Amino acid sequence: MKRSLKIVAIVGLFLGGSTVALSLFGHKSVHAELVIPATPDMIWSVLTDTANYPEWNPVFVQVVGEHREGAKLTYQMKDQTGKTTEVVATVVKLDPERELNQFGGIRGVLTFDHHWRLEAVDGGTKVTQHEDYRGIGVWFWDPSWFETAYANANTALRERVATLAGTTKTR
Numbered sequence: 001m002k003r004s005l006k007i008v009a010i011v012g013l014f015l016g017g018s019t020v021a022l023s024l025f026g027h028k029s030v031h032a033e034l035v036i037p038a039t040p041d042m043i044w045s046v047l048t049d050t051a052n053y054p055e056w057n058p059v060f061v062q063v064v065g066e067h068r069e070g071a072k073l074t075y076q077m078k079d080q081t082g083k084t085t086e087v088v089a090t091v092v093k094l095d096p097e098r099e100l101n102q103f104g105g106i107r108g109v110l111t112f113d114h115h116w117r118l119e120a121v122d123g124g125t126k127v128t129q130h131e132d133y134r135g136i137g138v139w140f141w142d143p144s145w146f147e148t149a150y151a152n153a154n155t156a157l158r159e160r161v162a163t164l165a166g167t168t169k170t171r
Contacts, residue, residue: 026136026137027132027134028132028138029130030144031129031130032128032129032154033127034127034151034155034158035127036124037158037162038165040097040120041097042165043125046160047157056157056159058156059077061077061084063076067094069091073089074086075087075088079145080148089102090102098118100115100116101115105135107135109137110134110138111134111135112131112132113133114129114131115130115131116129117130127158129150129154131143
């Protein structure tokens with residue numbers, strides 16, 4: 001397999017640069033954001049509390065592992081049909097109360113690069129989930145349902161933070 005990847009890279013460079021070579025592997029992304037009326041530290045405490053994911057997260061219904069750079073996390077991910085699948089991700093960046101970046105998959109075939117970003121704004125914290133998919137597999141796969149799933153997870157996060165803060169007010 002390594003030889004075929006080298007050939008694709010060489011052909012891509014010959015045809016006009018690394019952009020062509022990368023485009024042969026495909027790229028798609030999804031994005032969801034929501035302003036939550038809470039501080040980044042309140043939201044961060046919920047995001048990094050893996051033991052309680054089953055209580056609030058409609059997508060990642062179970063998480064095993066620790067949020068620290070280099071650590072592996074194993075998720076039980078519920079898809080749009082209700083079926084759960086195990087997903088393993090490595091924490092590649094952890095900037096407390098700002099960003100959690102996780103990466104997983106099989107390079108060249110299908111990878112995901114998932115970011116949770118928190119940004120203090122008027123009225124609370126803008127919570128963004130953005131995920132890039134790369135690899136030949138994206139040609140044959142439609143990840144659009146993730147956008148809805150991540151929007152639902154953001155809403156569930158807002159509800160969880162409100163519950164823990166002792167309020168029921170949500171936007």
